[in-house]
């Protein structure tokens with residue numbers, strides 16, 4: 001007998017699993033998380049911030065302020081250790097929000113608790129089997145849960161991925177790094193440096209006293225590090241270990257880059273680090289995991305609720321696998337550029353100069369913030385397949401903005417033309433139709449200003465799947481493709 005049954009079980013309550021759970025709960029799906037940790041505490045400081053698109057995702061759900069109020073805004077991007085201005089990105093959130101992963105997870109955990117998502121804490125997924133009707137999720141030899149779908153959000157060493165026999169090809173590690181939090185008796189050399197092997201850095205934690213550092217190791221090491229390894233790495237990098245002591249967190253990571261060959265195998269799906277691992281350079285992993293979750297959430301909800309056929313889930317792999325592949329490539333490139341040998345340093349200096357060129361700076365800033373993502377929905381208006389910018393609107397109720405209509409994660413048809421000229425007959429139960437006037441220009445990162453549409457059909461993840469250009473041509477087809485058949489009146 002199963003302990004319980006749910007529509008969807010999520011293995012892992014890190015940032016990706018929490019975000020996905022929130023998306024599914026908003027869509028009315030019975031979802032539960034199985035999380036190994038007994039509480040939401042994150043060991044050590046991992047991710048240090050949110051990029052513009054991730055903040056937009058939170059804003060789409062009306063919860064961005066909770067995060068933004070806790071962090072510092074930096075209107076720049078880093079390229080190979082050099083700061084580039086990024087304040088001209090056309091978004092309300094044209095900054096990186098400096099916020100530790102612990103606070104990001106806490107904010108997401110509070111949100112899903114408000115949405116009453118059950119979390120089986122202190123429980124581990126130990127295996128799973130699927131058939132045509134559902135998935136059995138094993139917790140140990142005697143306890144199990146049953147669900148229609150299982151999503152592995154269980155991190156880079158994902159057991160869900162392994163037990164589903166999903167390949168994880170990629171690049172083996174070439175460099176290992178130690179990351180730590182500690183006290184230092186001597187004054188440390190703060191800041192970032194380029195060494196022969198790669199970049200390393202020391203900085204103060206929030207209390208202004210303790211030190212957080214990342215140091216490269218002389219040889220590629222694996223497994224759990226100890227204090228002796230940390231001292232040796234500090235001495236090799238700085239000629240001193242600065243009297244390091246009271247090491248409260250010490251972990252090892254590498255520049256290995258791997259990606260799941262398939263994000264879906266039947267009723268089992270992968271998201272976040274379970275689907276892609278790479279070097280933390282550029283601070284992108286958590287951000288991309290949140291995007292995976294928001295792309296998958298509404299699709300899974302529509303399939304569970306029999307609104308859409310199972311094939312809608314294939315678009316999750318089709319859309320997100322290329323994003324993950326591009327992420328791996330950019331981390332490989334940035335890691336290579338960070339090496340400190342004379343030839344790479346010369347190349348880096350040249351690239352830093354090239355990157356000051358306005359068009360390239362804007363391209364890079366858009367890429368690192370994921371504002372440039374376009375899902376391949378064919379030829380068409382500049383907005384097609386891209387995220388809908390949060391433009392100012394005026395409706396019968398007064399001034400507002402696009403994201404205000406996405407809080408409940410429902411599809412949205414915005415009609416900027418003659419009020420009442422579009423209809424969603426047979427789908428009003430699942431789609432919101434709003435007549436509005438567009439205020440200002442429609443500007444996209446890198447592309448620039450595009451012609452104002454007369455209507456847009458927006459998915460719950462904020463991406464545009466149909467653009468009206470003076471008529472309703474193609475609207476019905478897009479509604480059917482993405483949001484299921486119309487029901488009889």
Ligand SMILES: Cc1cc2nc3c(=O)[nH]c(=O)nc-3n(C[C@H](O)[C@H](O)[C@H](O)COP(=O)(O)OP(=O)(O)OC[C@H]3O[C@@H](n4cnc5c(N)ncnc54)[C@H](O)[C@@H]3O)c2cc1C
Nearest residue numbers: 012014015016036047048125155272273283284285286287
């Ligand atoms: C040093 C470092 C710095 C980083 N800096 C950044 C940054 O600045 N910006 C950024 O975006 N990203 C950064 N990252 C990456 C970021 O930390 C990860 O991408 C992010 O945590 C991935 O989230 P996730 O939810 O997919 O996986 P995880 O955070 O790994 O969460 C997985 C969860 O699953 C649970 N779990 C695992 N196995 C099981 C199981 N069998 N059963 C039940 N539960 C299980 C775990 O306890 C965990 O809670 C950094 C990473 C490192 C290591």
